[in-house]
Amino acid sequence: MAETADKTKAPEVWRREMVEALKAPGALNGMELPARLERALLEVPRHLFAPGADLEAAHSPFTAVETKQDERGVALSSVSAPQVQAMMLAQARVEPGMRVLELGSGGYNAALIAELAGPSGHVASVDIDPEVTERARKLLAEAGYPQVQVVTADGTDGLPEQAPFDRIVVTAGAWDIPPAWRAQLTGTGRLVVPLRMRSLTRSVAFQRRGERLVGDSALICGFVPMQGAGARAExxxxxxxxxxxxxxxxxxxxxxxxxxxxxxxxxxxxxxxxxxxxxxxxxxxxxxxxxxxxxxxxxxxxxxxxxxxxxxxxxxxxxxxxxxxxxxxxxxxxxxxxxxxxxxxxxxxxxxxxxxxxxxxxxxxxxxxxHRGGPGPQITAYPASTPDEELEGDTVIDKEHVRITLAWPKGA
Ligand SMILES: C[S@@+](CC[C@H](N)C(=O)[O-])C[C@H]1O[C@@H](n2cnc3c(N)ncnc32)[C@H](O)[C@@H]1O
Missing domain, CATH: 3.30.310 (TATA-Binding Protein)
Incomplete structure (x- = not known):
């Protein structure tokens, strides 16, 4: 019975259930689902961006829909899980009229961003894989978001010809923060990036402060790895x-x-x-x-x-x-x-x-x-040239382009 009912359920009903799951306590790792993001999730027809998947799989709150694998079956591209997208967009705080760059395309997340940035905003999405960009461009147009500019390029370089951006949202697992990402942010811009530190990936939301990127949240997540110049295998x-x-x-x-x-x-x-x-x-x-x-x-x-x-x-x-x-x-x-x-x-x-x-x-x-039950460490990214004495934090993780510090709150 239940199965028959599921098959006849309209996409809007699936979206409503998906959103309810994302509003459950703890679903977004401590982030609240902002009201405007909730409306965007209800508005954008997610199933149109996962045409190969049935409605249930397309709306599964905690599962990605894989769209491309390598020859060993390792995922190269996917429509990320709604939970991860909602969490990262809550971290990004996209406001109407903003210019937003998404690195790693699929279409759906860019459509959500387009809803958040509104008609006066600008959304560009870059993917290294021409198959992915061709597909994303087509699906975005079909779903009613032809204004999103989809570009084939290595996202390591950002998108200099359209910079600056108020927000950059990276949707592939990064080991480093290349200089272009900071340089292409406005003076108060925010970067949200799934950053690998000592093998653990956290979606870190950074606020630009001059040459520094100061983190204000770091949430657990998993992503397909970055390819191209920024690829770095474990x-x-x-x-x-x-x-x-x-x-x-x-x-x-x-x-x-x-x-x-x-x-x-x-x-x-x-x-x-x-x-x-x-x-x-x-x-x-x-x-x-x-x-x-x-x-x-x-x-x-x-x-x-x-x-x-x-x-x-x-x-x-x-x-x-x-x-x-x-x-x-x-x-x-x-x-x-x-x-x-x-x-x-x-x-x-x-x-x-x-x-x-x-x-x-x-x-x-x-x-x-x-530290148990505490807010976790303050994460800051400094340019790689920063000398030790200018770093604030207890632990330093050196990357090629940045020095990441973690400062643990002083316990009782
Ligand atoms: C998880 S998918 C993106 C999901 C998408 N944002 C969505 O709407 O759900 C990750 C994408 O990152 C892309 N990617 C990997 N390395 C990249 C790079 N260096 N520059 C741009 N895109 C890259 C992959 O081709 C893949 O399509």
């Missing part, structure tokens, strides 16, 4: 000598991964930290805290079908981990006896395994004491 270390245990490093991958060969086969140290978190509690801050305080930080994924011996994480696809010399550790969780919370623990291996486990537990305790 380094993957195969810890078991085969593909069963993979460790992804953004920077600082071990020079000699063979040191780990014996470590991953045991013996294993298991330590429980006593730090418990609610099953729905946001741990975005904890992840960034460990990523920036634990040397050798990386992300581990294991093949759930393979025999990985003593390496048995609680989540095979995503575990925070660290490699230090011939020693290695990863975090895991177990349910607390009442089933309400989970407790963090550590599995550690190698000659310094026990020390490494202690270090991880110490960091978990420090986060719990000083």
């Amino acid at each position: 380094q993957v270390v195969l810890a078991n000598g085969d593909e069963s245990v993979g460790l992804r490093f953004d920077d600082g991958a071990p020079a000699d991964p063979s040191l780990l060969d014996n470590a991953v086969r045991g013996p294993r140290t298991e330590v429980w930290s006593g730090v418990e978190v609610g099953r729905q509690e946001p741990v975005m801050g904890l992840q960034l805290y460990l990523a920036t305080h634990l040397s050798g930080f990386c992300l581990m994924s294991v093949d759930p079908e393979a025999d990985t011996g003593p390496v048995r994480p609680s989540n095979p696809y995503f575990s925070m981990a660290a490699v230090q010399g011939d020693s290695f550790a990863y975090l895991l969780v177990r349910r607390t006896p009442d089933g309400e919370d989970v407790e963090y623990g550590v599995h550690a291996f190698g000659a310094r395994g026990a020390e490494l486990a202690d270090e991880v537990c110490g960091l978990l305790a420090a986060w719990d004491r000083l």
Whole structure:
């Protein structure tokens, strides 16, 4: 019965349900859905931008619709999930009459921006892939947004011929912030970008202040990777000598991964930290805290079908981990006896395994004491030439074009 009813549901009804899901507490990682964005989401016919998908898939609030894959089946282009688009556009704060540049096209997000910028605004969308721009141009015209200018180019360069922009919204995963993005913003412009820092991607909303970009929110998200001049692959270390245990490093991958060969086969140290978190509690801050305080930080994924011996994480696809010399550790969780919370623990291996486990537990305790439930770090991007003494923050992540600092609020 339900299925028949779904098939007869009009697109407007699907959109209304999608918007209700986006208004649920926590759906946008703490952002509120602004009223004008809600109206845009109700107005733009999302299904017209995902012609291959059925209405349910096209309106699924938390799922992207893939539109292009590479030869290995890895997504290259998609209509992003409504949740991610709503979150980033809430961060962007597009006002009527603004000039907005979207980097990474699909059509739908640009149509939402066109609604927000209104008839006196200007929207341009750049994609590196001519197939994507051709499709986006056609779908935008068919859906009633022919005014959006779709350009085929590498978004690393922005769109100098149409600059400056009040807002730049990047919709592919970036490792760096190329100079063009800052230079093409107006003096008070905002840049929203899914930025990879130590393997963790956060949609960071930056406000331009002169040569600096000052972040005011950083929310968890996932994106297809940037191609072209800004492409930067992570380094993957195969810890078991085969593909069963993979460790992804953004920077600082071990020079000699063979040191780990014996470590991953045991013996294993298991330590429980006593730090418990609610099953729905946001741990975005904890992840960034460990990523920036634990040397050798990386992300581990294991093949759930393979025999990985003593390496048995609680989540095979995503575990925070660290490699230090011939020693290695990863975090895991177990349910607390009442089933309400989970407790963090550590599995550690190698000659310094026990020390490494202690270090991880110490960091978990420090986060719990000083930063848990807090606003997260202040993220700022400075030009790469900025000397150390002009940086404000506890941690520096050096990219090619910018130096990113994270300043953690001082705890009680
Ligand atoms: C997630 S899709 C964009 C989704 C789109 N904004 C929407 O309406 O949902 C990411 C796009 O970024 C594009 N892309 C990747 N690297 C790029 C680059 N250097 N410059 C411009 N576009 C790029 C890909 O071709 C892909 O189409």
